[in-house]
Amino acid sequence: GASLLAIFSKDSLSQDDWDELEETLLLADVGAAATDDILAGLRTRLRDEPDSDPRAILRAVLIETIDPALDRSLALGEPGGGAHEPIIVVGVNGVGKTTTVGKIARVLVAEGRTVVLGAADTFRAAAADQLETWGARVGVETVRSDRDGADPASVAFEAADRARAEGTDVLLIDTAGRLQNKAGLMDELGKIIRVVSKVAEPVEVLLVLDATTGQNGLAQARVFAEVANVTGIVLTKLDGTAKGGIVIAVQRELGVPVKLIGLGEGADDLAPFDTEQFVDGLLGAQA
Amino acid sequence: MFANLSDRLTSTFKGLRGKGRLTEADIDGTIREIRRALLDADVAVPVVRTFTGNIRERALGAEVSGALNPGEQVVKIVNEELISILGGESRPLRHAKTGPTVIMLAGLQGAGKTTLAGKLAHHLKGQGQTPLLVAADLQRPNAVNQLQVVGERAGVPVFAPEPGVTREGERQRGNPVKVAKKAMKEAEQRQHSVVIVDTAGRLGVDAELMKQAADIRKAVEPDEVLFVIDSMIGQDAVATATAFQEGVDFTGVVLTKLDGDTRGGAALSVREVTGRPILFASTGEKLDDFEVFHPDRMAGRILDMGDILTLIEQA
Numbered sequence: 001g002a003s004l005l006a007i008f009s010k011d012s013l014s015q016d017d018w019d020e021l022e023e024t025l026l027l028a029d030v031g032a033a034a035t036d037d038i039l040a041g042l043r044t045r046l047r048d049e050p051d052s053d054p055r056a057i058l059r060a061v062l063i064e065t066i067d068p069a070l071d072r073s074l075a076l077g078e079p080g081g082g083a084h085e086p087i088i089v090v091g092v093n094g095v096g097k098t099t100t101v102g103k104i105a106r107v108l109v110a111e112g113r114t115v116v117l118g119a120a121d122t123f124r125a126a127a128a129d130q131l132e133t134w135g136a137r138v139g140v141e142t143v144r145s146d147r148d149g150a151d152p153a154s155v156a157f158e159a160a161d162r163a164r165a166e167g168t169d170v171l172l173i174d175t176a177g178r179l180q181n182k183a184g185l186m187d188e189l190g191k192i193i194r195v196v197s198k199v200a201e202p203v204e205v206l207l208v209l210d211a212t213t214g215q216n217g218l219a220q221a222r223v224f225a226e227v228a229n230v231t232g233i234v235l236t237k238l239d240g241t242a243k244g245g246i247v248i249a250v251q252r253e254l255g256v257p258v259k260l261i262g263l264g265e266g267a268d269d270l271a272p273f274d275t276e277q278f279v280d281g282l283l284g285a286q287a
Numbered sequence: 288m289f290a291n292l293s294d295r296l297t298s299t300f301k302g303l304r305g306k307g308r309l310t311e312a313d314i315d316g317t318i319r320e321i322r323r324a325l326l327d328a329d330v331a332v333p334v335v336r337t338f339t340g341n342i343r344e345r346a347l348g349a350e351v352s353g354a355l356n357p358g359e360q361v362v363k364i365v366n367e368e369l370i371s372i373l374g375g376e377s378r379p380l381r382h383a384k385t386g387p388t389v390i391m392l393a394g395l396q397g398a399g400k401t402t403l404a405g406k407l408a409h410h411l412k413g414q415g416q417t418p419l420l421v422a423a424d425l426q427r428p429n430a431v432n433q434l435q436v437v438g439e440r441a442g443v444p445v446f447a448p449e450p451g452v453t454r455e456g457e458r459q460r461g462n463p464v465k466v467a468k469k470a471m472k473e474a475e476q477r478q479h480s481v482v483i484v485d486t487a488g489r490l491g492v493d494a495e496l497m498k499q500a501a502d503i504r505k506a507v508e509p510d511e512v513l514f515v516i517d518s519m520i521g522q523d524a525v526a527t528a529t530a531f532q533e534g535v536d537f538t539g540v541v542l543t544k545l546d547g548d549t550r551g552g553a554a555l556s557v558r559e560v561t562g563r564p565i566l567f568a569s570t571g572e573k574l575d576d577f578e579v580f581h582p583d584r585m586a587g588r589i590l591d592m593g594d595i596l597t598l599i600e601q602a
């Protein structure tokens with residue numbers, strides 16, 4: 001933080017200053033390509049406005065890139081509408097999908113919505129138990145199979161059907177972790193979404209990205225977006241030392257906004273994404 | 288989107304013709320491309336800096352072999368250097384001289400510890416050992432059940448005196464350090480030859496939980512403390528590996544989720560920053576998706592330079 005301030009208090013930037021700037025972005029997992037673009041943007045702006053404060057301009061360039069104007073709310077109807085609107089949570093292994101489902105359910109319940117959880121991870125050991133524990137924690141029902149290895153699409157359908165029959169406001173579906181390079185598993189995800197869509201079109205497909213993830217995050221986002229028509233990103237584990245800079249490239253390329261962030265393992269450790277806070281964290285600036 | 292290193296280097300190499308010794312001009316362009324490839328592979332920035340610095344030093348003035356152009360010569364040096372760093376001091380699992388061999392697992396949330404516990408148990412059982420799995424994660428919802436299922440699949444008993452967080456008891460109960468201590472008695476009584484302790488995921492910055500991990504370590508006096516790390520991790524690998532080294536002083540590293548398409552630069556970062564050997568690779572969700580770590584494969588993967596390497600090997 002302090003070093004960045006020092007750079008910017010000089011009149012013009014030396015090569016060393018630019019290198020240090022580049023390093024700040026690289027260390028935040030922004031990635032080499034996006035870093036080049038961002039620094040090019042900064043250069044142009046500094047040429048046009050030579051008298052302005054470079055620090056403010058870099059911050060502005062980053063904020064502009066991430067775009068505070070994007071709608072980052074969940075596309076849900078009014079509480080009590082009973083429209084059994086599906087939200088499907090997807091992502092690679094271990095990023096925090098199940099935990100995020102629990103946290104979102106907590107928020108929705110607090111807003112006065114009725115919620116059902118669907119345990120469409122029938123693969124990982126005790127995955128449905130984990131989701132059910134989250135359901136109990138936040139006071140909502142979980143639809144699950146008692147059998148390991150049951151067809152996840154069938155469980156998802158059953159959950160959607162239950163949500164419709166009971167006039168629930170929101171159906172939150174947890175899916176198994178899957179690496180984006182596994183075609184069979186990605187097909188399975190496509191099937192889960194198609195089957196749920198027969199009951200009600202998903203209002204959100206949330207891709208969970210772990211903030212510690214490096215450049216592979218972009219590959220994840222590309223493939224999941226293709227298979228699952230992702231509508232929003234949840235960036236988890238921002239309570240650690242990782243900055244999650246890969247979401248800049250993800251948002252730039254796919255135009256899908258980060259909607260929520262995960263800040264811990266507890267039920268209340270979920271927050272809306274705030275562009276300025278994120279950028280300040282990235283630059284290591286004191287908030 | 289990224290052209291791979293092979294493609295980019297091929298264009299850098301155009302016009303370079305090898306004779307005599309490598310010059311600064313030969314090296315610069317190649318090093319620039321290597322730097323970019325390492326960054327794209329998530330090798331940590333400070334590690335990239337020292338690594339390329341060392342390569343430059345080694346390459347400058349090096350003899351150009353007849354069959355390679357100067358760029359290829361630099362790549363050859365890079366590849367050798369990568370393999371030697373990744374593989375230096377590689378060694379098999381350490382076993383206790385007397386009493387059970389104790390292996391403790393530690394790492395960030397979701398890295399793959401519990402899954403690895405099952406794989407290790409399965410692997411060691413296959414070698415004629417009689418492992419005991421220990422459920423010392425009482426924090427993550429149903430972590431204990433998860434380990435029980437994993438143990439069942441591996442045909443290995445699970446010591447789980449505390450249920451942890453479940454649907455019936457949503458608040459955390461029990462003490463993981465006590466569970467670990469009790470497990471040692473159990474293992475002795477029942478004459479298990481190996482004890483594998485699964486622990487909760489924790490962040491490097493979580494001082495309280497890091498202390499708990501250190502206390503578990505003290506309680507079981509492990510022969511190996513394996514730091515389990517997701518191969519998709521980015522720049523945070525350095526901070527996290529350093530924190531775990533200080534917190535639990537791990538003895539070896541396991542890289543997980545290598546069945547994905549990440550380049551896995553974290554392998555280099557962790558190796559450089561901690562000096563600890565990488566023992567195993569986890570390559571899937573099933574019990575036998577587990578192998579001994581191969582430094583040469585990892586080097587090729589990080590640099591994504593398949594074609595060039597083949598060329599160099601033939602030269």
Ligand SMILES: Nc1nc2c(ncn2[C@@H]2O[C@H](COP(=O)(O)OP(=O)(O)OP(=O)(O)O)[C@@H](O)[C@H]2O)c(=O)[nH]1
Nearest residue numbers: 093094095096097098099177237262263264396397
């Ligand atoms: N520190 C921290 N830990 C988190 C956060 N979100 C989830 N976790 C932890 O990360 C681990 C994995 O979380 P899960 O919710 O099980 O992840 P998942 O994506 O459902 O995993 P799979 O279903 O196995 O693919 C657990 O230990 C969670 O407690 C977060 O925002 N911060």
Ligand SMILES: Nc1nc2c(ncn2[C@@H]2O[C@H](COP(=O)(O)OP(=O)(O)OP(=O)(O)O)[C@@H](O)[C@H]2O)c(=O)[nH]1
Nearest residue numbers: 093094396397398399400401402488544569570571
């Ligand atoms: N594809 C793939 N998935 C893996 C691998 N290792 C673990 N997983 C998956 O990653 C997810 C997390 O694994 P866990 O074993 O629960 O991770 P953990 O470190 O015990 O997680 P916490 O206890 O929550 O900190 C699960 O979905 C596993 O099936 C691997 O090598 N490849």
Ligand SMILES: [Mg+2]
Nearest residue numbers: 097098121127
């Ligand atoms: Mg899950």
Ligand SMILES: [Mg+2]
Nearest residue numbers: 400401424430
């Ligand atoms: Mg675990």
